[in-house]
Amino acid sequence: MTVAQPDVTVVIGAYEAMPYLIECLSSVEAQSIGPERIEVIAVDDGSTDGTGEYLEEFAERTPMRVLVIRQENSGGPSGPRNLGLAKATGRYVFFLDADDRLGPEALERMVAMADRAGTDVVLGKVEGVNRSAPKSMWGKTLERTDVFSSNIKFTLSAQKLFRRELLDRHGMRFDESLFTGEDALFTMEAYLRADGVSVVADHTCYYLVGRDDGKHVTKSGSYTLRFDSARALMRLIAELVPAGGRRDQLMIRPFLVTLLPQFGPKYLTDSEEIRRHKFELAKPLMDTYWTEGVAQRLRVHERLRLHLVAEQRPELLLEVVKFVKAKKQATALLEKKGRRVYLAYPHFRDSAAGVPDSVYLAEPREARGFPGYREGGVDMFVRRAVRKARRVLTSREVRQAA
Secondary structure, eight states: OOOOOOSEEEEEEESSOTTHHHHHHHHHHTOTTOGGGEEEEEEEESOSSSHHHHHHHHHHHOSSEEEEEEEOOOSSSHHHHHHHHHHOOSSEEEEEETTSEEOTTHHHHHHHHHHHHTOSEEEEEEEEESSOOOOTTOSSOEEEEOTTSSSGGGOOOSOSEEEHHHHHHTTOOOOTTOSSSHHHHHHHHHHHHSSOEEEEEEEEEEEEEOOTTSTTSOOOOOHHHHHHHHHHHHHHHHHHSOTTHHHHHHHHHIIIIIIGGGGSHHHHHSOHHHHHHHHHHHHHHHHHHOOHHHHHTSOHHHHHHHHHHHTTOHHHHHHHHHHHHTTOOOEEEEETTTTEEEEEOTTTTOTTTOOOGGGGBOOHHHHTTSTTOOOOHHHHHHHHHHHHHHHHHHHHHHHHHO
């Protein structure tokens, strides 16, 4: 008798996951898609709290196909996910963390969306339970979008539905050399290689659960791991996206989410040695990937800090970080009849510092928050274009008359 191919393989990497694993597995078993359409591959990554034993008990009693693999601790989530992915047989793969749980109907809705739209990645709405969750990408359900046309670049966790054929075709696996940000690298690559991405925003598909013991949080480890993560993601984006506006648009993610926090409030408590080392680690990244296009897409205080890092000006950065940590509002200076708004963060128009005015110039999205701002850039461009067209037409008429 031939066993039908499951629609979706749920890969669960579990380490010291009790008692959260109980509700996690219950949420899988309760899925409306039906047990015959689900395959579960659970990897116990060297747990000592009964996680492995509970997985085996679950496999024996559930009507779903369940494969339990027990191994020595690998030190991170990538190894278990890769092992599960290698053994997956479903048309789609969903990576579920053992601390979290699926929403009712999550798999049925996501699989139906992928089948209907023909897309390779589906994001289901995420809600946080005792912890925060990404929000900006759930404005509306999208049958087909991409990483350039939406905010999905700000959710790069692995808890998505992926078409397995896409992953196999490109040999995609989680980078086991990274101890943080490995899911961001994997998911960004999937976004970029996918034939379309869907967003299910009208139904909560995933609950991100905050553990009381804090073990759900990515291991903080050394700050150097954050630079490793930023470097890997920047390199991937540069490899897959040609230089220009689209690349700049994606580079915002590693600069803003991974690199900039290293020069935030924590920087004030770093030793001088660590501060120097952070500047050393940042230098090749800034030299290679920091562009005017990236800078223009940031808010002034973000741009200013990264500009000072790029220029290797630690003596100026400290005052800016203190200002930002204090949550002070920089004075707004309106010029050009209100069409330019400069935010006077530290060192603004200080000749000794020599930071260009352009670093302090608010882009329209930020400038709109200040009374008196007049957004005249587009109108001015149109007027200039019209004047140029008139000059060209006049010139032609003169030549024809001659």
